[in-house]
Amino acid sequence: MPTRETAPVGAPCWIDVTCSDVDRAAAFYRELFGWTAESSGEEYGGYVMFFSDGKPIAGMMAGEPGQPGTDTWTTYLATDDVDRLAEAVTTAGGQVMVGPMTVPAQGRMAVFVDTSGGVVGAWQPDGHKGFGLIAESGAPAWFELVTKDYEAALPFYRDVFGWELSTLGDSDEFRYSTGRFDGEDLVGVFDASRALPAEVPSHWQMFVQVDDTDAAVARVRELDGAVLTRPWDTEYGRMAQVADPNGARFMLSGPVVAG
Known part of the structure; x- marks a missing residue:
């Protein structure tokens, strides 16, 4: 089974979806892919982790219906320094959409708009390394x-x-x-x-x-x-x-x- 502990710097390492109806989404992905869902608790804003075969596979959070970014999947690229990356994004002509922030004990993240208008996330891992399966059925x-x-x-x-x-x-x-x-x-x-x-x-x-x-x-x-x-x-x-x-x-x- 293609398990993965860490992603190369610059490569995709995590995905999550912002949902207008998290219960409906959780049921859909459970039935379609066999993912199990676990809430990370109030400390993490109710963020939900999806698992496949016990490995973290994706995330989910609640969003406001009709708001930009709601009901959208985001891809995160691995970085070893999200603050330095944010500076590089600006220098290269991109935009910082969500500035670097710490997710306690898990890592640091940011969201950018690239020079072609695409929205992409970045993840600097600490306790959370990213998805644990890749190129496997349901992953x-x-x-x-x-x-x-x-x-x-x-x-x-x-x-x-x-x-x-x-x-x-x-x-x-x-x-x-x-x-x-x-x-x-x-x-x-x-x-x-x-x-x-x-x-x-x-x-x-x-x-x-x-x-x-x-x-x-x-x-x-x-x-x-x-x-x-x-x-x-x-x-x-x-x-x-x-x-x-x-x-x-x-x-x-x-x-x-x-x-």
Whole structure:
């Protein structure tokens, strides 16, 4: 089982969702992925930790309906110094959305807006190291910036987060780069300037691995979630975009259908 104690600096290390209805969301993710939910208590503002096979997998917090960021998943990138990182973000032309703050005994965090308009978190671990499973059924498998300004995003993540960039495609039909850590691709940047509607900003999306994409999509419907794109096959797996009953969007990734 692909367990992980820590993430490389600059790589995705945690995900959480801000929900307008936490009970509804908790039931959805429990039934869809088998995640168990535990409240961290009043000391942490009622923050909920999701677990899979006893390993931390994701977080959840309450948000106000209709407020920016509510019913949205956030991807956090690992850092060894969130204060220094915040300075680097500003220097590179990004914005500090939530300034560095301490989560007692767990770590320090911040939230930024990159130079292409994408919102991304940063996590400096202490007691909480991040998700403990990756690329396993029911666990996060991939993380991707879907950007309207590809040329601005690449140098930002290279310079601020230390990514080693690798180009997978560089045509108008498909322009995509990955962030590589010790020879392993752990994160992607997709040029969506031709694909995203005008009202949809650059954003991060996370992929959860499943054993059967079509079965997972059917289960999403049964649980009152939404299917935003029908499953399609790629060389990396069979994908679909869905949303939980509150509207928080994420991707499903499973094996290509044989035949």
